[in-house]
Amino acid sequence: MTERVEHGRLFIGGQWADPLGEDVIEVVSPHTEEALGRVPHACAADVDRAVAAARRAFDEGPWPRTGLAERIEVVTRIKDGVAARHEEIARLVSAQNGSPYSWSVLAQALGAVMVWDAAITVARDFPYEEARSGVLGPILVRREPVGVVAAVVPWNVPQFTAAAKLAPALLAGCTAVLKPSPESPLDAYVLAEIAREAGLPEGVLSVLPADREVSEYLVGHPGVDKVSFTGSVAAGKRVMEVAARNLTRVTLELGGKSAAVVLPDADVEQTVAGIVPAAWMNNGQACVAQTRVLLPRSRYDEFAEALAVAAGALVVGDPLDPATQIGPLVARRQQRRSMDYIRLGQEEGAKILTGGGRPPGLDRGWYVEPTLFGDVGNGMRIAREEIFGPVVCLVPYGDESEAVKIADDSEYGLSGSVWTADTERGIEVARRVRTGTYSVNTFSLDMLGPFGGYKNSGLGREFGPEGYGEFLEHKMIHLPAGREG
Numbered sequence: 001m002t003e004r005v006e007h008g009r010l011f012i013g014g015q016w017a018d019p020l021g022e023d024v025i026e027v028v029s030p031h032t033e034e035a036l037g038r039v040p041h042a043c044a045a046d047v048d049r050a051v052a053a054a055r056r057a058f059d060e061g062p063w064p065r066t067g068l069a070e071r072i073e074v075v076t077r078i079k080d081g082v083a084a085r086h087e088e089i090a091r092l093v094s095a096q097n098g099s100p101y102s103w104s105v106l107a108q109a110l111g112a113v114m115v116w117d118a119a120i121t122v123a124r125d126f127p128y129e130e131a132r133s134g135v136l137g138p139i140l141v142r143r144e145p146v147g148v149v150a151a152v153v154p155w156n157v158p159q160f161t162a163a164a165k166l167a168p169a170l171l172a173g174c175t176a177v178l179k180p181s182p183e184s185p186l187d188a189y190v191l192a193e194i195a196r197e198a199g200l201p202e203g204v205l206s207v208l209p210a211d212r213e214v215s216e217y218l219v220g221h222p223g224v225d226k227v228s229f230t231g232s233v234a235a236g237k238r239v240m241e242v243a244a245r246n247l248t249r250v251t252l253e254l255g256g257k258s259a260a261v262v263l264p265d266a267d268v269e270q271t272v273a274g275i276v277p278a279a280w281m282n283n284g285q286a287c288v289a290q291t292r293v294l295l296p297r298s299r300y301d302e303f304a305e306a307l308a309v310a311a312g313a314l315v316v317g318d319p320l321d322p323a324t325q326i327g328p329l330v331a332r333r334q335q336r337r338s339m340d341y342i343r344l345g346q347e348e349g350a351k352i353l354t355g356g357g358r359p360p361g362l363d364r365g366w367y368v369e370p371t372l373f374g375d376v377g378n379g380m381r382i383a384r385e386e387i388f389g390p391v392v393c394l395v396p397y398g399d400e401s402e403a404v405k406i407a408d409d410s411e412y413g414l415s416g417s418v419w420t421a422d423t424e425r426g427i428e429v430a431r432r433v434r435t436g437t438y439s440v441n442t443f444s445l446d447m448l449g450p451f452g453g454y455k456n457s458g459l460g461r462e463f464g465p466e467g468y469g470e471f472l473e474h475k476m477i478h479l480p481a482g483r484e485g
Contacts, residue, residue, distance in 0.1 A: 004035070004036060004037060004038075005027075005036065005037035005038075005092070005186050005189075006037060006038045006039075007037075007038070007039045007040070007186075007189050008040065009040065010040055010042055010046055010206075010207070010208060010209075011189070011192035011196075011205070011206060011207040011208075012046065012049050012050050012053060012206045012208075013049075013050065013053030013054070013057070013202055013203040013204075013205075013206055014053075014195070014196060014200055014201070014202050014203060014204060014205060014206075015202070017049070019040035019041075019042065019043065019046055020043055020045040020046050020049070021040070021041060021042070021043030021045065021046065023040070023041035023043065024038050024039065024040055024041055025038065025039050025040070025041045025182045025185060025209055025210075026038055027039070027096055027182075027183070027184075027185065027186060028331075029095060029096075030096075030097065030098040030319075030327070030328040030329060030330055030331065030365060030366045031095075031098065031318055031319055031320075031327070031328050031364075031365045032364065032365065033332075033364055033365060033366070036095055036096070037096075037185075037186050039185045039186070039189070039209050040209070041182070041209065041210055041211070041214075042179075042208035042209060042210040042214055043210075043214065044214060044217045046208055047177070047208060047210075047214060047217055047218050047221060048221075049206075050177045050206035050208055051148060051177060051218070051221050051223040051224060052223065053175075053202070053203040053206060054148045054175035054176065054177055054203055054204070054206065054223070055148055055175075055223045056203050057175045057201060057202065057203025057204050058145070058147055058148055058174065058175045058203075061175075061201055061202070061203055061204070062201050063170075063173060063175060063200075063201050063203075063204050064145050064173035064174070064175075065173075066173070066201075068123065068124070068128075068171075071123075071170065071171055071173065072120055072123060072124060072171065074170075074198050074199050074200060075116065075119070075120060075123075075167065075170055075171055075198075076120060077197070077198035077199065078116060078170075078191075078194055078195055078198045078200075079113055079116035079117055079120065079167075081194035081195075081197060081198060082109070082112055082113050082116060082159070082163075082191070082194060083110075083113045085190060085194065086105065086109035086110055086112075086113065087105065087109070088190060089104075089108065089109040089112070089159055089187050089190055090104035090105040090108055090109040091104075091320065092186045092187040092190065093108040093109070093158060093159060093184065093187050094108075094319040094320055094327070095186075095319070095320065096155070096158075096183060096184040096186055096187070096330075097155050097156060097158075097183060097184050097285070097330040098283055098285075098319045098327035098328040098329060098330055098366070099156075099282050099283065099285075099319060099327060100282075100283070100319055100324045100325055100326065100327050101319060101320050101321070101322055101324065102322055102324070102325075103281065103282060104319075107157065107160065107281075107282070108157060108158075108159050108160060109159060111157075111159075111160045112159040112160050112162070112163040113163075114447055115160060115163035115164050115167055115447050115463070116163050116167045117447075118167075118447035118448050118463065118464075119163075119167035119168050119171055119447075119463075119468065120167070120171065121448065122168070122171075122448065122464060122465050122467075122468045123168070123171035123172070123468065126143075126465060126468060126469075127143070128142065128143050129141065129142050129143070134478070136478070137478065137479065137480070137481050138478075138479040138480075138481070138483055139476055139477060139478055139479060140476070140477040140479060141474065141475070141476055141477075142474070142475040142476075142477065143469070143472040143473070143474055143475075144173075144472060144473050144475055145172045145173035145174045145471065145472060145473070146172070146174055146225050146226045146249060146471050146472060146473050147174060147175075147224075147225030147226060148174065148175050148176070148177070148223055148224050148225050148226070149165070149169040149174045149175070149176040149177070149224070149225070149226045149227075149228060149471065150176075150177050150179065150218050150219055150221070150224045150226070150227045150228070151165035151166055151169065151176050151177065151178045151179065151228050152179045152215055152218070152219065152227065152228070152229045152230070152231070152239070153165065153178065153179070153180055153181065153230055154181055154230050154231050155181035155182075155183035155184040155330055156282060156285040156286060156287075156330070156388075157282070157286070158180055158181065158184045158187055158188065159187055159191065161230045161253075162178055162180070162188065162191060164228075164230075164253075164451075164462045164463065164467070165178075165228040165230075165462075166178060166205070168462075168467060168468045168470070168471045169226075169228070169471045170200070170204070170205075171468070172468065172471040172472055174225075174226070174471055175203060175204045175205070176204070176205055176206070177205075177206045177207075177208060177218060177224075178191075178205065178206065178207045178208070179208050179209075179210060179214075179215050179218055180207065180208075180209045181209075182209060182210065182211050183330050183331060184330075185209035188207050188209065189207070191207070192205070192207045212235070216238070216239075216242055219239050219242045219243055219248070220242040220243065220245060220246065220248075221246075222246050224246075224248055225248065225249065226248065226249045226250075226251075226470075226471065227239060227243050227248055227249070227250045227251070228250075228251045228462075228470070228471075229250065229251070229252050229253070230252075230253040230254075230287075231254065232254065232255055232386075233254045233255045233386075233411075233456050233457075236252040236254040236458065239252065240252065240459075249470075250459060250460070251452075251458075251459060251460035251461075251462065251470050252458040252459045252460065253287070253451070253452060253453065253457075253458045253460075253462060254287070254414075254453060254456060254457050254458040255287050255386040255388075255412055255414070255456070255457060256287045256288055256289070256291075256386065256412045256413075256414030256415050256453065256457055257291055257292060257383070257384065257385070257386055257410050257411075257412045258288060258289065258290050258291060258292065258412070258414055258415035258416045258417075258435065259290070259292040259293075259294050259395075259406065259407035259410070259416050259417075259433075260275050260278065260279070260290035260292070260293045260294065260416070260417045260418075260419065260443075261294045261403045261404070261407055261416070261417070261418045261419070261429060261433075262275075262293065262294060262295050262296065262299075262303060262418075262419045262420075263296065263400065263403075263418065263419060263420035263421075263422075263425065263426070263429070264296040264298055264299055265420055265421040265422060266419040266420050266421060267421060268302060268303060268306050269306075270419075270441075271303070271419040272303070272306045272307055272310050273310075274417075274419065274441065274442060274443060275290060275293060275307065275417075275419065275443075276307065276310045276311060276314070277443075278290040278417065278443035279291060279293065279392045280311065280314060280325075280326060280370050280390050280392065283326055283327050283328070283329060283389070283390050284338075284370075284387070284388065284389045284390035284391060284392075285329065285330065285334070285388055285389065287386075287414055287415075287457075288414055288415035288437065288445065289415075290392075290415070290416070290417055290443065291386075291387065291391070291392050291393065292376075292378075292383055292392075292393050292395055292406075292407075292410075293307065293392060293393065293394050293395070294395050294396075294397050294403050294406055294407060295394055295395070295396055295397070296396075296397060296398075296403075297396045297397065297398060300394075300396050303394075304353060304374050304394055307353075307372060307394065308353040308354045308372050308374075309354075311353075311354050311355065311370045311371075311372045311392070312354040312355070312370070314326050314370045316359045316362065316367060316369065316370070317359075317362070326370050326390060327367075328365040328366040328367045329366045329367070329368060329389055329390075330366070331366060332366050334366065334388065334389060335366040335367070335368055335389075337387065337388070337389060338368045338371075338387060338388075338389030338390065338391055339357075339368060341381075341382055341385075341387045341389070341391055342356050342357075342368075342371055342391060344381055344382060345373050345376070345380065345381075345382040345391075345393075348377075348380045348381065348382065349375070349377075349380075350373040350374065350375055350376045350377075350380060350382060350393070351373065351374045351375045352371065352372070352373060352374075353372045353373065353374045353394070354369075354370070354371065354372045355368075355369035355370050355371030355372060355390070355391075356369060356371050357369055368389055368390055368391075369390070370390045370392075371390060371391045371392070372392050372394065373391070373392070373393045373394065374394045375394070375396070376393040376394055376395050377395070378395050378406050378409055380393075383395060384410065384411070386412070400429065403429075404429060404432045404433055407433045407435075408433060408434050410455075411455055411456045412435075412453065412455060412456055412457045413434050413435040413436060413453050413454030413455040413456075413457050414435060414436055414437065414452075414453040414454075414457035414458070415435060415436070415437045415438070416430075416433050416435045416437070416438045416439075417438065417439040417440070417441075417442070417443050418430055418433075418438070418439075418440055418441075419441055420440075420441065423440060423441065426440035426441060427440055434454050434455070435453070435454055435457075436450075436451065436452045436453045436454055436457060436458075436461075437451055437452075446463070446464075447463045447464070448463065448464050449463060449464045450462075450463060450464045450466035450467060451463045451464075451467065452467075
């Protein structure tokens, strides 16, 4: 993408409105290090306008009182609009955050379409009311929309995470304020255009690009009923702290340091082919990335060599080149962070098997070579802290129990996988590891099942009926004797 994209207005309550502040966000290409777009930087007064519009739309407007079938029709038009413009969305995301375009098409854009579609499926079949026989008589249990939702999304998968929050919120009858990251606001404007064309009523959706300070103001706003946040553990703790002032409900999808457990009977070729894209996905800028690979000592050298060869063969370059498998990191600070961890890993005694520096021939852009560390102890910082870059650790283990213990020896619990010739054995390992999402001989994320983390990886769930329920309140209605709902 070479054309500069500029927007001069904010999307507030379904209308394009002039910003009340004067600050702007310059969006910089991680490949060229040059500005590729500009949008207004929302200020606190813009947040007030957006929340007020959402509040009116929820308290007095038609959306929460519209029948489910009609809400599904509108949200389906949003899904279809994202599908129709998925290539444009993929290009915008790749240009902003460095995701390889081939990955952006599948995960950033079409992945978002799948999220919208799955939410529609869940909403259609969800039990909004049920009659129960209570201890003291018949009761009716209702599930009603939670209210005004602040949806705060990160730069690494902006469309996917926006869909994960907005799709269930809108289908449930909530109104929403979407807060995109300052690194990746351009694709959010496409979503705003799509939502407007889909016929959302006035006030139901606002889109406010802004930095952390304005995000905190939104999260702490007394007019917000629910915060759905995706980001780092540190930011998630702050969100929880600020939201607690108003007892605002929160869902937090945070970081990970996920372990891929390779059992001794695993096939080398198939295992390496599965782990490499799961470990280095999105240039390592993925909370679910399999960044710790646990190898049996009995076959450590064999697997380590094969993984090093595969990682070293990954194509690094322009994120908009369809042949690219690893693009630049989103910002210079992320490049420095990865390089700092690479130096730290060497100081800790780990061995670089491939990578470790800036890719040859790429003197401009925030690039880091796909890096694989061997001989990593699980107590090393590179094995314990989320790097969020293309750096992966190989951790040796003895028996299966030790592998499970190492996998669980983390403050995180978001994702994980196991690789084995015995599927049933793999399922047993999956049952033992304390993490929110697990895969056997594959890596995937299904939008009809619950996604979220144990421990510091978050609170609550997204996707499936469990995630949909996060946007609903529960009401119990006692009925007179003889009335069965």
